[in-house]
Amino acid sequence: MNNRLAITCAAAILAVAGNIPVASALPAAPGLVAPAATVTPTSFTAQQSGSNWTITFSRDLSFSAFEVRNQFPFQGWAELWEQDESDDDFISRTRVSNITPSSGGLTQTATFRPTSSQLDTELGGEEIYAKAFLKNLETGQVFQVASHRIQISP
Numbered sequence: 001m002n003n004r005l006a007i008t009c010a011a012a013i014l015a016v017a018g019n020i021p022v023a024s025a026l027p028a029a030p031g032l033v034a035p036a037a038t039v040t041p042t043s044f045t046a047q048q049s050g051s052n053w054t055i056t057f058s059r060d061l062s063f064s065a066f067e068v069r070n071q072f073p074f075q076g077w078a079e080l081w082e083q084d085e086s087d088d089d090f091i092s093r094t095r096v097s098n099i100t101p102s103s104g105g106l107t108q109t110a111t112f113r114p115t116s117s118q119l120d121t122e123l124g125g126e127e128i129y130a131k132a133f134l135k136n137l138e139t140g141q142v143f144q145v146a147s148h149r150i151q152i153s154p
């Protein structure tokens, strides 16, 4: 999404929110809102060997006591993207893995092996990053986080 569109969307949301009477705003109800899973990127690296690349992306997953107690089924996956001013380029996606929530959490690492031609999406250098997804199949909630960007010259 380009910046102008993002600003337009934000303005539209503010305009809608501005029309809601204060009395109808949802009250904070901490007892009813279960703390949810979190996804935290821990490392993102890119190595080049000729025209072959090895890109790794690790993230820590943690789960709420509620999710662990109810043993909600989760699925996790990761995607590799190249950043542009609008409409980033999709490069690759891992397979989806099934995840059982545990109180100690867990670490997932994805390894992408694209070629230089797959990464070469524009003139000049590229800016790659990864996204991690964690989906609660019970509630449909999807948690998403992005890594930092790495500047490369494929």
Ligand SMILES: [Ca+2]
Pocket (backbone or CB within 6 Å): 082, 083, 084, 085, 122, 125, 126, 127
């Ligand atoms: Ca770019």
Ligand SMILES: [Ca+2]
Pocket (backbone or CB within 6 Å): 082, 083, 084, 089, 121, 122
């Ligand atoms: Ca691009």
